Amino acid sequence: MAVTLPLNGQAGKSQFACGSPLGQEGGEDARLGREMFLSTELGHHQVARFVLAALAVAGMTFIAVAPFAKTPLLQVPAFIPIYESALVICDLITAILLFSQFSFLRSKALFVLASGYLFTAFMTVLHALTFPGLFSSTGLLGAGPQSTAWTYVLWHGGFPLVVIAYAMLRDGGTDAIATASLTRGRYVVSILVSAAAALTVVCIASLFATAGQASLPTIMQGNRISLQGQVILSSTWVLSLVALIVLWRRRPHTVLDMWLMVVMFTWLFDIALSGILNGARYDLGWYAGRIYGLLAATFVLAVLLLENGKHYSRLVLMSSTLSATNKALERKVAELDHSNEELRQFAYVASHDLQEPLRMVASFTQLLAKRYRGKLDADADEYIAFAVDGATRMQRLIQDLLAYSSIGTKGKELREISSEAALGVALTNLRGAIEECGARVTHDPLPAVLADDTQLVQLLQNLVGNAIKYRRAAVPEIHISAARDRGQKWIFSVRDNGLGIDAQYFGRIFTMFQRLHTRDEFSGTGIGLAICKKIVERHGSSISVESQLGMGSTFRFALAESERTS
C-alpha cells in the first residue's frame, strides 16, 4: 500500500482540478484549429445553404441556356485570352492559398489539390497557346486542328482525377491539426516539387496534343465537334461526375469539400454546354460553358479569400482577448503573490509576537510551580500543573509553527551537498534518543544531491526521530538508503521496524497538527511530518509512505542528483 502526495495541497488540488478542463481545452483547441481552415472545418448548415443556392442558380441558368446551346453568336477571338488570363490568375492564387494551408496542415490531400490547381493554370496557358487564330492561325507549339480540343479534354479530364485523388487522400477532417508548420525550406521544396510535377504533366499533355494529335481520334471538324469528339467529351463529363460522387461519399464534408463539389457541378455544366450540347466554337453553349468554367475557378478562390478575411478579424479579436486575459492573469498573480507574502508575514509575526506574552505566562507559572509547590493546597498544585502544561505545549506549537513557516521564508538556495554528511549531522542531533533506546541506525552509501543542507538535516532528523519514537521492538532498526530513479533523481528510503501506520491514515499524517496517538502515548505537536512534506516540496518532490500496522514503515522522497555525479 502506498500513497503519494501531490506536490503540495494547493498545487496538487489545482493540478487535479485542472486535469479535466485541460483535456477539454485540448479538444477545444483542436476544434478551433479545425475551424481555422477551410480544408478542415466541417461544413455546417449555413455553408450548405450557400452551396445549394449557388447550385440552384447554376442549375436554373443551365436549364435556361441548354435548349439554345447551338445558337451561334458573334465570334469574339479576344474572349479566349481574356477568359483564360482570368482563369490562370484565379487558379494560381487558389493554388498559393491552398499551399499556405498545406504548410500548416501538412495534408497530402491539400498538396495534391494545390498541385491540381497549378496543373489547370498551366493547362489553361497551353490551351490559349494552341488555340487557333489567337497567337497564330493554327495555334502555337506546332499545334494542329485537334491540339486545342485535346488540350481541353486532358485539362478537363485531369482536374477531376486530381479531385478524386484529393478525396481519397483526405483524412476525413477529424485528425488533429499538426502542431508545427513546415519549415520554410521544406515548404519551398514541396512547392517546387509540385510545380515541377504539374509542369511535367502539362508538357507531356502538350506533346500528346501537338506532336501526337495526328494519331489521336479527331474531335474537331473545323469549328464543329465530331461525333467521336462528343463521346470523348462525354467521358470527361463522366469523370467530373465520378469526382463529384467520390467527394460526396467521403464524409464528413469539410467546407472545402462542399465548394469543390460545387466546382465539379459547375464543370458538369461547363463541359455539357461547351463540349456536348453545343455544336461549334463561339455558339451560346460554348460561351456559357466558358463562363461556367470561370465561375468554377472563382468559387474556391472566393471562399478562401473570405475565409482569410474572417481569420484575420478572428486573429485581431483573439489577440485583444488574449492580452486582456494576460492582464487579468498578471493581476491575479500579483494579488496571489501579495497575499502569499502577507500570509507568510502573518504566520511569522503571529508566532513571533505570540511567543513573547506566552513566555511570560509559561515562565511565571513555572516559577510559581517551583517556588510554591507543596506550600499551597493540593488543588492549587494541580491547577498550576495544568497551567504549566498548557503553556508549555502552546510554546511548542508556536515554535513548530515558526519552524514550519520558516521553511519557505528562511530557505537557502539548493546547492550540491552530501546527503551522507547531512544524515551524519541528523544522527548526531539525535544521539541522545538513539542511545537511550539503543536503536540500530544503518545506511547505504548515500549520494551527493541538490538540497538545502539545513533542511535536509531536519528532514532526515524528523524521519529517523519518528522511527525511534514510534518503535515497536525493543531495539528499533532503522535503515536509510537511496536508489537512482529513471530520471535524474535519487529516491531516498527511511525504513523502520516500528509500529507502522494504518493505510487509512496515510493522507492525514502529513497534515499539520494531525496526531494518531494521544499525548499520553506519545508527546509532540504533530508537525514533524508536515515539516518533512514542506521541505520535500520545496525541493520539487513529494513524500510518500508505505506501511502496514505492526510491520514498520518506509518513508520515501526524491531529491535531484547534483550535476557532478550525472
Next chain:
Amino acid sequence: VNVGMGEVRALRVLLVEDNPGDVRLTQEAFRDATRVIDLDVVSDGVEAMAFLRCQDAHVNAVRPHVILLDLNIPKLDGREVLAQIKRDVSLRTIPTIILTSSDAEADILKSYELQANCYLNKPVELDAFEALVRSINDFWLIRVKLPASGTGG
C-alpha cells in the same frame, strides 16, 4: 575580579529591558546565583544613556561593570544604544551583553559589528533562562577579568 584587599565588592549590572516580566525573571535568576549583585534596571534606550552618563534623574548613578542590553526597547533602539556606548571613549570598556528574544541573523551580525561583547538569545523555557543567567553570572561576573571601574572616564 574586584578583589581588593580581600574584600568582596558587589558587582554592578545594568539591565536595559522594557518588559517588567523579563526584569523580574532576571532578578529572580540572579537572586538564585551565588554572587552578590547590584542590579540596576532602566526600561528604555534614552534612560539607559542617561544612566550611563549620570544625567537627569540619574546624577547619582554608579557606573556598571557589565551591561545587559535588550535590542527591542522603546525611544532609543537597543542597536543605537550599543552604538553610542561603543562610540563613547569612557563607556566602551564596559562589557555589553546583548540579551534578546531575536534570533535573526541580521541582528546577531549587526550587534557584533557594533562591538557587542556577546550575543545571547533569551530562552523560552524558564529552566533554560535560569541556566543562562547562571552562566552569565559564572562567566562574566566570576571568571572574566573586568577593567577597573572608571577606566577611561
